[in-house]
Amino acid sequence: MDVKTVCLGMLTDGPASGYDMKKRFESCFGHFFPAGYGSIYPALANLAESGLVEFEEVPQDGKPDRKVYSITDKGRDALAQSLSNPSPAHKVRSEFLAMMCFAHLMSEAQIDTVLDNKLAEIDAFLSMMAEPCNPERRQMSSGARFVAGFGRHVTTSLRKYIEDNRDMLKQRHNEERKLASGS
């Protein structure tokens, strides 16, 4: 399940160019499976080389040519293979949480800044995801709806945790004060 597989999956909805796919990565997969041109174009080239996709060069006037990719039968087989993995990973890598582990080495102002920025980020994400059904959102597959809902749900809960528990991170400062006044 790498970028190649996701590209393959996208193509089951119909032909698309690398540029199109980048946009779909941004709008649908961005929050849990980011990919830039530097991943997509090589992935597509590789898939074409292995015969899992085909492409047609479509000249356009006033705009650069497009390479429109379609999935092949061999590609469908390969995709089915990838989808048969019974334990797909769900990885988190959080510099944010790592930093919070060392909150006692930071000033209250620093902690507040980090937390406020994170909340703002979350709100931006949530308002992006909340957009009440733009035209193409209606035709989303049940899977895509499940995943979008997943993002909203988990992020909302994450937000709530931060708001409800941010005071915890100042405890050390309080404890220190207690120690200082006690001694």
Place this chain on the structure above:
Amino acid sequence: MDVKTVCLGMLTDGPASGYDMKKRFESCFGHFFPAGYGSIYPALANLAESGLVEFEEVPQDGKPDRKVYSITDKGRDALAQSLSNPSPAHKVRSEFLAMMCFAHLMSEAQIDTVLDNKLAEIDAFLSMMAEPCNPERRQMSSGARFVAGFGRHVTTSLRKYIEDNRDMLKQRHNEERKLASGS
């Protein structure tokens, strides 16, 4: 905020060997910042080279020598620098969600297997995290407690979402059946 920085942060709690740190990565940072020997040892070597840590070789009988690392003043400065980043990242990369986007290309049995495995994984994690205060858990910093709570909270909410919405992923199958019976 890479493995080097986290190592540096760990050393503010006192000297430790690479082996020790690996264990702490597993017990505390594993779910949001995994690291194996292949990251830790080179990181430590690099930190020592830059003078951010020092080490003492401690011979042991019956066991291999240990290299016990301590943070230097220069290391503390570098750590403070890293902790001043106002927008630390929190990245998710989920093959699981990517796969669920293509649930309509999978059989119900496959979907169930993936979901059941994921739930089992979550339960294993949750029961690991729930351990009611082992001796060292008591001395956890407020930051570490915040992060542990974060993991529990978000994972619990994630679990709930999967349980409450897994039926959604079978909708397409139902829709198809409807279409089939309708035509």
Place this chain on the structure above:
DNA sequence: AGCGCCATGTAAGTGGTTACATGATTGT
């Protein structure tokens, strides 16, 4: 005049993962 969109790609770099190599001791 300048920015942003369309559209494709390459090259170098980053950082982490996996597998290998070594070897004594302790537990089952």
Place this chain on the structure above:
DNA sequence: ACAATCATGTAACCACTTACATGGCGCT
């Protein structure tokens, strides 16, 4: 006997990121 724990490290590999390169069109 066999596996696990303690303990350190290297080397090859992988996948993604960032920056660069190109270039016309349309908007302000």
